[in-house]
Amino acid sequence: MIKILAITACTAGIAHTYIAREKLENAAKEMGDFIKVETQGSIGVENELKPEEIREADIILIAADIRVNKDRFMGKAVVEIPISMIMKSPKGVISKIHQKLGK
Amino acid sequence: MAGQKFNVKKHVMTGISYMIPIVVCGGILCALAKGFGGYNIGSAVEAGATPFSNLNPFTWSGFWWGVNKLGSVAMDFAVAVMTAGVAYSIAGRPGIVPGIVIGYCSAQSKAGFLGGLLMAFIIGAFVNWMKTWKLPKWCEGLMPVMIIPVISTFICGMIFLCLFAIPLSIIMNVFQKWIVSLNGGAKAVIGGVIGACMGFDMGGPVNKTASMAANALGADGIYGPMAAKIIGGMTPPIGIFIATLIKKNKFSKVELETAKTAFPMGLCFITEGVLPFAAADPVRVIPSCMIGSALAGAIAVGMGCESVAGHGGIFVVPMMKNPVWFLIALIAGSAVTGIIYGLLKKPGTEDGEEKETDLDIDLDIQIQ
Numbered sequence: 001m002i003k004i005l006a007i008t009a010c011t012a013g014i015a016h017t018y019i020a021r022e023k024l025e026n027a028a029k030e031m032g033d034f035i036k037v038e039t040q041g042s043i044g045v046e047n048e049l050k051p052e053e054i055r056e057a058d059i060i061l062i063a064a065d066i067r068v069n070k071d072r073f074m075g076k077a078v079v080e081i082p083i084s085m086i087m088k089s090p091k092g093v094i095s096k097i098h099q100k101l102g103k
Numbered sequence: 104m105a106g107q108k109f110n111v112k113k114h115v116m117t118g119i120s121y122m123i124p125i126v127v128c129g130g131i132l133c134a135l136a137k138g139f140g141g142y143n144i145g146s147a148v149e150a151g152a153t154p155f156s157n158l159n160p161f162t163w164s165g166f167w168w169g170v171n172k173l174g175s176v177a178m179d180f181a182v183a184v185m186t187a188g189v190a191y192s193i194a195g196r197p198g199i200v201p202g203i204v205i206g207y208c209s210a211q212s213k214a215g216f217l218g219g220l221l222m223a224f225i226i227g228a229f230v231n232w233m234k235t236w237k238l239p240k241w242c243e244g245l246m247p248v249m250i251i252p253v254i255s256t257f258i259c260g261m262i263f264l265c266l267f268a269i270p271l272s273i274i275m276n277v278f279q280k281w282i283v284s285l286n287g288g289a290k291a292v293i294g295g296v297i298g299a300c301m302g303f304d305m306g307g308p309v310n311k312t313a314s315m316a317a318n319a320l321g322a323d324g325i326y327g328p329m330a331a332k333i334i335g336g337m338t339p340p341i342g343i344f345i346a347t348l349i350k351k352n353k354f355s356k357v358e359l360e361t362a363k364t365a366f367p368m369g370l371c372f373i374t375e376g377v378l379p380f381a382a383a384d385p386v387r388v389i390p391s392c393m394i395g396s397a398l399a400g401a402i403a404v405g406m407g408c409e410s411v412a413g414h415g416g417i418f419v420v421p422m423m424k425n426p427v428w429f430l431i432a433l434i435a436g437s438a439v440t441g442i443i444y445g446l447l448k449k450p451g452t453e454d455g456e457e458k459e460t461d462l463d464i465d466l467d468i469q470i471q
Contacts, residue, residue, distance in 0.1 A: 011116045012123060012375040015361055016382060022357075042124065059468070065382075066117040067192040073471045081466065087383050096466050 130414020298400020342440025
């Protein structure tokens with residue numbers, strides 16, 4: 001079990017952002033991992049990641065087609081992927097993270 | 104963060120994502136104002152010392168003149184917001200100031216969207232380079248508030264004005280003249296081309312370039328391309344919605360839900376409603392949309408549809424020239440997109456439990 005913090009953001013910021021969030025949450029649940037997903041849609045940031053959560057996270061997963069500010073994640077392990085990867089293969093992404101982290 | 108690959112698409116998309124709301128806001132306000140106040144609402148109030156000197160919002164025309172003004176100001180800033188967004192994506196916060204200033208100049212000098220996009224990359228690169236400057240301690244604090252904004256706006260701005268503003272506006276001008284010279288069957292072709300551009304990337308750069316071209320022509324009193332622009336942007340989401348109706352079993356639950364929101368977005372001329380589909384399955388969605396949009400654009404312009412309003416979707420149809428043909432073209436184009444995509448769409452991603460595509464995923468974990 002790993003602690004994943006994720007951010008999703010798509011171009012229009014109204015659809016993919018939220019679909020990806022759901023997919024990630026379901027995939028992580030199935031694989032027994034903890035996940036919290038912050039969405040950066042057109043409306044702004046929702047479900048914001050808190051500093052103490054970031055401190056405890058094993059990995060920061062950024063699934064975005066647009067720029068996401070990474071200043072908060074100094075010193076953390078960060079993975080950046082296009083959001084389409086989550087649309088196609090949420091579990092594949094998470095298991096690859098497991099493999100890379102060696103957990 | 105050095106060594107990260109330079110992702111052009113991501114930067115452009117960031118800019119577009121900031122621009123979408125302002126374009127929608129401006130377009131719909133203008134259409135509303137023209138709908139209630141009449142075509143020439145923009146000149147209902149004489150400009151005095153300032154455009155607002157003779158403002159009287161408590162009369163019918165004065166009120167809608169105000170709404171129209173809000174909308175047209177929003178449209179004036181669209182390219183500036185896009186330019187600032189792209190520059191911000193490349194260079195972070197310091198990109199915003201030169202981006203807004205130069206983007207606005209680009210719009211005003213008629214170099215338009217292309218000029219803004221080009222300059223955003225120049226600004227981004229320039230600001231990033233400025234950030235590598237080694238300065239003495241005492242003036243480090245001055246970098247973000249004074250040195251970067253002043254120098255980057257000065258240098259990049261003058262590069263734009265000296266090198267790009269005039270040629271780009273000439274190109275746009277020649278393009279306009281050429282379109283005006285077309286007639287008859289050629290008109291249908293131009294309608295088709297604008298339609299196809301609109302359907303190509305759903306709110307992306309090609310789509311916006313076609314829109315800007317149509318807007319510029321509209322400003323010169325040529326309203327056919329405007330109709331093609333509106334219809335080309337409306338058919339993709341409606342078409343995809345039709346595809347989900349005729350081939351329900353080929354789509355997942357999530358997609359069916361998304362399509363339901365795409366339909367009203369299509370009616371409102373928000374092409375972006377189709378993005379979730381286009382991003383997931385571009386090879387099939389984009390050609391389907393382009394064919395439908397091109398057909399709709401060709402029919403509409405070929406049959407003499409014209410639209411003064413630049414935005415507003417279905418709400419501005421009654422104010423168009425030849426609205427009936429517009430509706431026929433809209434239905435025909437959407438149906439074609441729907442049928443083509445319905446046939447092309449690969450089934451398989453069935454309800455909820457979608458099959459995972461086996462991607463050859465390689466993740467790059469970086470320590471920030």
